[in-house]
Amino acid sequence: MPGLDLDLARKVLDSQPFSRLLGARITAFGNGRAVLEVDVREELHQQNGYLHGGVIAYAADNSITFAAGTTLGPAVLTGGFSVQYIRPATGLTLVARAAVVHSGRRQAVVRCDLFIVNADGDETLCAVAQGTVLSAQQS
Structure with missing residues (x-):
């Protein structure tokens, strides 16, 4: 879309208080794709020391x-999405890579692969998600 670029996406993300709370950042945006990253820190863990599933769901959404x-x-606006957790996420950074599978005039179907990156830079798939996004444009 004309006028939409990585800088604007970063401004939109930064305008979301919850995204700021998590420390989320967009590292790629355009041509039906977006990559969002969240650095893992202790307060984002659940009771067993894994990254909380809610953080993974947030990144997918x-x-x-x-x-x-x-x-x-x-x-x-998100119309709905589902997440399949594959393995517990333990590492330094959560990376959510989303790509549009199909887009029409009013809705898009998008797949997202979520990886956890360790100290060596190796990535491990920890979840996959798929969602439907609706255009909120008034006709």
Whole structure:
């Protein structure tokens, strides 16, 4: 979409108080794709020392919505999404890579692969998600 770029995506993300609380950042945005990252810290863990599933779900939801925004425009809302947790996330950084699978005029279907990155830079798939994003543009 014209006018939508990584700088604008970063401003939108920064305008979300919850995203600021988590320390989320967008590292790629455009052409039906978005990458969101969250550094893992102790307060984001659950009782067994793994990254909390809610943080993973947040990253899936937000990266899915940002990816869809590259095809539908900036006024979008999540219609729904599902997450399949594959393995516990232990590492330094959560990386959510979302890509539009199909986009129409009013909605997009987006897949997201979520990886945990360790100290050596190795990535391990910890979850996959899929969602539907709706255009909030008034007709």
